[in-house]
Amino acid sequence: MRVLGVDPGLTRLGIAVVDGGAGRTVRAVAVDVIRTPVDDDLAVRLLKVADGVEEWLDEHRPEVVAIERVFSQHNVRTAMGTAQAAGVVALSAARRGLPVMFHTPSEVKAAVTGSGRADKAQITVMVTKILGLTTAPKPADAADALALAICHLWRAPMRDRMAQAEARAAEIARTHRARLAAAAKATRIRTVTK
Template identity: 90%
Template structure:
């Protein structure tokens, strides 16, 4: 499976492509940062993000896009820009019919380092090690994009199995309710007759 990982941001958007192999084998395909000038109008910046992401989607043809879920930050303006950039990425993926998955920062950290409270240096170190890179990806946005792709590759099989199990459980529950309803209806119709 090929995953496009995105660490959304308006000034710097980390973007990476990682291929998943058998087991937990992962291979970095490409990593970079899409930058937009802070002096540009918001609409122009979002257009530059969209153009950059669409070029990556066309070039690398991922099967899924993994985006970091935006949480409220102390700086509302930064949070809004981050959320808008994430929306542009999700839209570009949806236009191509690609599934989009959102992962929380703690999910990503836990998947890559084993701790949901890991700092950026720990995430970068583990990404470098897991992907057998000769040097650490910089800036941190690039490392975070790689970590998002790895997180999705490792968590997707578990999520899929859980979704399948939930779907089977729902089907069993539906069939069980139908049998109970049929038995109750039969009992009601049987109790209406008087034995002679």
């Protein structure tokens, strides 16, 4: 499976493509940062993000897009820009019919480092080791994008199994309710006919 990982941001948007193989095998395909000038109007910056993401989607043809879920931040303006950039990425993926998965920062940290409280330096070190890179990806936004793709590749099979189990449980519950209703109806009919 090929995953486009995105660490959303308006000034710097980390973007990476990782291929997943059997088990936990992962391979980095590409990584970069899409930058927009802070002096540009918001609409122009979002357009530049969209154009950059579209180029990546055209070039790398991912099967799924994994985006970091915007979590509460102290700076509301930064949070808004991050959320808007994430929305542009999700829209670009949706236009192509690609599934979009959102992962919380703690999910990504836990998947890659084993701790949901890891710092950016720990994430960079682990991403470098996991992918067998000769140099650490920089800036941190690039490492975070790689971590998002890895997180998705490692968690997607578990999510799929959970969804299948939930669907089976729901079907069993429906069948059970139908049997109970049929038994209750049969009991009522026998009672009336006596």
